[in-house]
Amino acid sequence: MTAAILPYLAILRARFILMLQYRAAAFAGFATQCWWGVIKIMVMAAFYAGAAHQPINLAQAITYTWLGQAFLALLPWQADAEISEAVESGNIAYERLRPVDTHLLWLVRAAAMRAANTSLRLVPMFIVAAVLLPLAGLAEWSWRLPPNLAAGALFAVSITLAALLSSGFTVLLNIAVTALKTRRAANIAPVLVTPLSGMIVPLVLMPAWSQPLLFWQPFAGLVDIPYRIYFANLTGVGALAGLAAQALWIVLFILIGRAWMNRVMARVDMQGG
Amino acid sequence: MNGLALYRSYIRNCLRAQMLYPTAFLLRLVTQFAITITEFAGLFALFVRFGHIRGWTFAEIALFYGTVSTAFALTDVATRGFEMFGPQFVKTGDFDRVLLRPRSATLQLMGFEFGFTSLGRVLQGLIALAVGVGLTPIDWSVAKALLLLWAMTGGVALFFGIQVLQGTLSFWTVESLEIVNTLTYGGVEAAQYPLDIYAAWFRKFLIFVVPLGCVVYFPVAAILGRSDVAGVTPLVGALTPFAGFVFLAIAFAAWRRGIRHYTSTGS
Numbered sequence: 001m002t003a004a005i006l007p008y009l010a011i012l013r014a015r016f017i018l019m020l021q022y023r024a025a026a027f028a029g030f031a032t033q034c035w036w037g038v039i040k041i042m043v044m045a046a047f048y049a050g051a052a053h054q055p056i057n058l059a060q061a062i063t064y065t066w067l068g069q070a071f072l073a074l075l076p077w078q079a080d081a082e083i084s085e086a087v088e089s090g091n092i093a094y095e096r097l098r099p100v101d102t103h104l105l106w107l108v109r110a111a112a113m114r115a116a117n118t119s120l121r122l123v124p125m126f127i128v129a130a131v132l133l134p135l136a137g138l139a140e141w142s143w144r145l146p147p148n149l150a151a152g153a154l155f156a157v158s159i160t161l162a163a164l165l166s167s168g169f170t171v172l173l174n175i176a177v178t179a180l181k182t183r184r185a186a187n188i189a190p191v192l193v194t195p196l197s198g199m200i201v202p203l204v205l206m207p208a209w210s211q212p213l214l215f216w217q218p219f220a221g222l223v224d225i226p227y228r229i230y231f232a233n234l235t236g237v238g239a240l241a242g243l244a245a246q247a248l249w250i251v252l253f254i255l256i257g258r259a260w261m262n263r264v265m266a267r268v269d270m271q272g273g
Numbered sequence: 274m275n276g277l278a279l280y281r282s283y284i285r286n287c288l289r290a291q292m293l294y295p296t297a298f299l300l301r302l303v304t305q306f307a308i309t310i311t312e313f314a315g316l317f318a319l320f321v322r323f324g325h326i327r328g329w330t331f332a333e334i335a336l337f338y339g340t341v342s343t344a345f346a347l348t349d350v351a352t353r354g355f356e357m358f359g360p361q362f363v364k365t366g367d368f369d370r371v372l373l374r375p376r377s378a379t380l381q382l383m384g385f386e387f388g389f390t391s392l393g394r395v396l397q398g399l400i401a402l403a404v405g406v407g408l409t410p411i412d413w414s415v416a417k418a419l420l421l422l423w424a425m426t427g428g429v430a431l432f433f434g435i436q437v438l439q440g441t442l443s444f445w446t447v448e449s450l451e452i453v454n455t456l457t458y459g460g461v462e463a464a465q466y467p468l469d470i471y472a473a474w475f476r477k478f479l480i481f482v483v484p485l486g487c488v489v490y491f492p493v494a495a496i497l498g499r500s501d502v503a504g505v506t507p508l509v510g511a512l513t514p515f516a517g518f519v520f521l522a523i524a525f526a527a528w529r530r531g532i533r534h535y536t537s538t539g540s
Contacts, residue, residue: 028451035455039463046470047323184297191307200315205322
């Protein structure tokens with residue numbers, strides 16, 4: 001049992017260390033995100049000034065914005081760059097030669113990549129938005145803690161599911177890249193992920209009639225559901241429904257991914273000799 | 274061949290190269306459009322929810338949004354050479370060859386690559402403009418139309434200046450700095466709203482440091498007949514886009530210093 005897990009753990013660790021190398025890029029990205037967060041918060045505050053009574057209040061919308069910036073790297077914007085290169089160079093053959101399950105391997109790699117990138121940005125963002133902002137007298141613009149322990153615990157579960165969901169979707173993108181033999185196949189991802197996850201506008205602020213549709217589509221589980229659980233906008237049955245929606249789409253993504261991968265790999269062309 | 278003819282042949286060659294893969298080209302264009310238009314749709318959703326932002330309506334915001342988005346997209350089509358200057362020219366030492374040719378470096382960099390796919394964002398900007406023009410009850414006159422065009426020209430000059438500054442920084446940093454995106458993409462994000470919604474320090478930054486407010490906010494407020502909110506007379510509002518050209522001139526002064534400072538990476 002343990003021996004079977006070892007190769008996946010090794011991959012997880014190796015990828016994590018690799019991703020941590022890009023500290024300079026991470027720092028530039030971090031500064032950009034702080035700036036972005038500040039603009040979005042001022043806009044939100046201006047909108048709320050005219051209409052206070054909304055599904056989530058201003059403090060929650062601000063926390064939502066900071067969470068969005070802190071967990072930005074968790075989102076599946078693109079396929080795994082190494083797989084894309086392997087497809088273009090022909091090294092995709094090696095992926096099939098490894099004595100491990102390819103789908104699980106790709107899933108673990110995606111999870112490591114997303115987790116490493118996120119961990120780099122999460123802590124400094126928290127320090128700036130949740131610790132330094134209140135100290136600077138800008139408490140109303142700050143990232144608030146979850147209102148109670150239950151919300152925090154449920155959020156920990158939900159954000160883990162979000163990481164898995166994101167990884168499952170990344171593997172689908174990898175397979176699309178493999179099938180079409182170009183990394184451009186993954187270009188569709190931001191078109192779907194950005195608006196449907198709730199990164200542009202919190203889904204809960206969209207018109208009431210669209211709420212059930214938006215809640216049960218796959219990408220809500222990346223942003224909207226975990227964040228609403230965080231500030232206890234989704235509690236009890238609502239929170240459980242959110243976790244169920246996430247779990248449902250993780251399972252579906254994995255099942256679709258496994259079936260699709262078998263078909264694609266049965267006839268994959270290799271570049272080069 | 275004079276400069277303009279050379280520039281035209283740069284454009285032709287670049288278009289021909291990109292059209293070698295027409296499907297990929299079209300896909301990128303459509304993707305670019307789809308991403309940016311959903312952002313605009315998101316803005317609409319916020320207005321459905323909140324009604325207005327500090328007294329400004331969706332149609333008015335659409336006019337601000339369309340002006341800044343179109344100006345940025347038009348600049349982005351033509352200034353990739355400056356944006357990619359660090360990794361493409363300084364790091365590789367290719368800038369030596371650019372300097373050896375008997376043409377200005379600016380012309381060659383502008384001809385380096387055309388982001389035709391950014392036309393997807395131009396289209397989004399024009400749609401936003403059309404929404405703004407169509408839904409606001411403005412008495413359009415020749416003067417107002419010219420003012421809108423002038424505001425956009427100032428915006429193009431400003432964004433061009435930002436890209437030139439990014440290129441200039443690469444003389445020292447070699448890499449392209451992602452941080453400049455806070456001024457380009459972040460600038461579009463900020464200037465799509467009227468500046469009076471922001472905190473004072475941010476408003477001052479957008480007027481006196483990176484004068485996005487001068488090229489978009491003041492003139493468009495004047496067109497909308499809301500100069501009183503902006504705190505300037507309509508005449509001043511009509512003059513402020515000039516700041517974009519001042520910014521561009523300063524950027525090019527810095528650029529020339531950068532060229533003097535340039536030492537090749539060798540071989």
